[in-house]
Every structure is written in structure tokens, then in C-alpha cells.
Amino acid sequence: MSETTLRLFIKLYRSAKLKLRQAGLIPADLTGDWPMTRPMATTTAQPWKRIAWLTLLGTAGSLGLSLGLNYLLLFSDALTPFARSMISAGLLPVIIGLPLFALIGWNRAEIRRYQQELNRSGTYDSLTGCLNGPVFTSMIERRAARRSGPGPRSGAFLVIHPEHLRSINMRFGLEWGDEALRLIVSTIQSSVREEDLIGRIGASMFGVFLAGATEAEAEEIGERIRTRIAQVYFAPKGTEDVLSIKVGGVMLENEMEFSDMFRSAEQHLSDAQDEAGFELTHLNS
Numbered sequence: 001m002s003e004t005t006l007r008l009f010i011k012l013y014r015s016a017k018l019k020l021r022q023a024g025l026i027p028a029d030l031t032g033d034w035p036m037t038r039p040m041a042t043t044t045a046q047p048w049k050r051i052a053w054l055t056l057l058g059t060a061g062s063l064g065l066s067l068g069l070n071y072l073l074l075f076s077d078a079l080t081p082f083a084r085s086m087i088s089a090g091l092l093p094v095i096i097g098l099p100l101f102a103l104i105g106w107n108r109a110e111i112r113r114y115q116q117e118l119n120r121s122g123t124y125d126s127l128t129g130c131l132n133g134p135v136f137t138s139m140i141e142r143r144a145a146r147r148s149g150p151g152p153r154s155g156a157f158l159v160i161h162p163e164h165l166r167s168i169n170m171r172f173g174l175e176w177g178d179e180a181l182r183l184i185v186s187t188i189q190s191s192v193r194e195e196d197l198i199g200r201i202g203a204s205m206f207g208v209f210l211a212g213a214t215e216a217e218a219e220e221i222g223e224r225i226r227t228r229i230a231q232v233y234f235a236p237k238g239t240e241d242v243l244s245i246k247v248g249g250v251m252l253e254n255e256m257e258f259s260d261m262f263r264s265a266e267q268h269l270s271d272a273q274d275e276a277g278f279e280l281t282h283l284n285s
Contacts, residue, residue, distance in 0.1 A: 062096050125200040127178055128185040136199025137258045140209045143197070156218035156280060158208040158249040159265040160188065160225065165204045168236065176236035180243060183232050191225045201262070215251055218280055222247050249280045 069092065073084040125132045131139065140157070162184055169177040181204065188198055188208065197209040208225075210218050226247055234243050248265045264281060 065095060066092055128182055128200055128206075130185050130189070130206065131197060131199035133199060133201050136197060136201060136207060136209075139197055140199075140207075140261070141258050143209065143211050155252045156210040156213045156215070156249055157252060157261045157265055158210070158218070158222055158225075158247055159201075159262065160184075160206045160208065161246045161248075162204055163244045163246060168241065172236040172239075179236070180234060183234060184229055184243060184245065187229045187232055188225055191228050192221055196221075207262070207265075215280055218249060218251065222249055222280075251280050 066088075070084075070088055073079060073087060076084070079087070123131065123135050130136075143155075162180065165177055165180060168180055185198065185200075185206065188206065192198065192208060192210070193213075195211060197207075197211075199207050199209075201207045208221075210221060213221070226245060229243050229245050232243050234241050248267070250261055250264045252261065
């Protein structure tokens with residue numbers, strides 16, 4: 001292609017590009033005389049470039065090590081050709097394979113650890129260690145829809161709200177408010193059955209799902225939680241304080257949405273008196 005033809009082609013390209021831009025057919029981020037590649041493509045290509053370089057350098061290093069070892073063995077008069085070949089065949093896999101497979105194994109262990117941390121952060125509340133809200137809600141709805149045996153479904157849902165938490169935060173600081181929440185959740189976990197679910201459903205509100213529990217069992221567990229939390233030793237900055245909670249609960253007899261359970265239990269929680277225990281209301285549908 002001659003220089004004149006090339007200039008004519010560039011001129012025609014610029015003219016066509018200007019008309020297309022004026023018509024709104026070319027995005028504004030495409031600038032310059034020639035079409036440009038999107039930054040996304042360059043970013044995507046970077047990891048592959050690093051992998052290609054690592055592959056080439058690793059292969060070249062292994063080849064150089066093999067050639068160097070065989071070169072040194074070639075000039076050893078004390079070794080027979082068979083001994084040289086056996087040393088080369090046994091030593092090279094150890095020198096190359098041992099660090100390579102150790103690195104691969106370490107990387108796999110790190111990936112597995114990151115996956116476990118990611119799964120845990122997506123399932124559990126980072127502060128208290130109980131289930132987070134979305135996971136707790138999903139598990140409750142699945143369990144509430146599952147029949148444990150013949151007859152109507154049974155179970156209970158408790159809502160627990162710590163009292164005076166705002167006062168603790170104001171007097172002693174947010175870190176002591178967080179410590180109070182951790183102590184409350186730890187006490188709840190030690191007061192319920194192994195199959196029960198505990199979740200954080202608000203900044204200072206927790207839910208407990210008692211699958212298959214009778215009304216007597218639910219009342220016993222609720223009272224046990226209240227009593228044990230009141231007995232917890234809590235002394236922020238050396239000043240002993242009392243932890244207290246309000247508990248509201250509903251008995252479940254049929255399948256229902258989590259929002260219905262929570263609304264009824266929260267309403268019962270608002271009606272509860274500080275000195276009294278708590279009562280369970282029944283939800284039939």
C-alpha cells in the first residue's frame with residue numbers, strides 16, 4: 001500500500017467516524033484515530049500474561065537445571081553411564097517436583113480456608129456467632145414447612161430483645177454493648193436444645209426457633225433463657241451491671257411465612273411486662 005493510498009484511507013476513516021459520533025452511534029469513550037480496546041479486555045488479559053510468563057520461566061528453569069545436572073554428571077569419571085542416568089532420573093524429580101507440589105498443596109489449602117471463611121461470613125453473624133438474618137429466615141421457613149410426624153405441625157418461635165442496651169452503650173461505650181450481646185447469645189445457646197435455631201434478626205434482637213416443641217417446652221426454655229441471662233456476671237469497666245431481656249413468643253400449628261411469625265412475636269414482646277414472664281400466643285394460619 002502506497003503512502004498516498006494510506007493517507008486517503010485514514011482521511012476516509014476519520015470522516016466516517018466523525019459522522020457516526022455525531023449520529024450517536026459511537027460511544028463517547030472511544031477516542032483517537034484508530035479503534036481502541038476496552039480497558040476490561042486489558043484487565044482480563046493480565047492474569048493470563050502472568051500465568052504465561054510463570055509457565056515459560058518455570059519450564060526454562062527446569063530445562064536449565066536438567067541440562068546443568070547432566071553436564072556435571074557427564075564429566076564424572078567415577079560414575080558409570082548407568083549410575084549417571086539413575087542419579088539424573090532420581091534427583092531431578094525430587095529437585096523440581098518437591099517444591100512444585102508443596103506449593104500446589106499450600107495454595108489448595110489456602111483456597112479451602114478462604115472458601116470456609118467466605119461461607120462462614122455469609123452464614124453467621126460476625127459479632128455473636130449465631131446465624132445471620134437471611135440464613136435464619138430461610139432455615140426457619142424450611143423447617144416450619146416440614147412435618148416431624150403425623151398430625152398438625154408444632155413448634156415455637158421466640159423473639160428476644162435485650163433491655164437497657166442503649167444505656168450500656170452510652171455509659172460504657174459500644175465495645176461493652178457488643179460484649180453484652182455476645183454474653184446474651186452465649187447464654188441463649190446454652191439454654192436451648194441442640195436442634196434449635198438461633199439467629200440475629202436485628203441490631204439488638206434475636207430469634208429462637210424451637211422445632212417440634214410443645215407449649216410447655218417452649219415456656220420452659222423461654223423462662224430458662226430469662227433466668228440465666230439475669231444471672232450472668234457483667235461488669236463493664238469494673239462496675240457490675242445486670243443484663244435483662246424481654247421475650248415474646250408464638251406457637252406454630254400450621255405452615256406460615258416468617259414475616260407472620262415475627263410480627264406476632266414482636267407484638268407479644270411489646271406487650272410483655274418487665275417483671276412478668278412471657279406468654280405464648282397461638283398462630284393457626
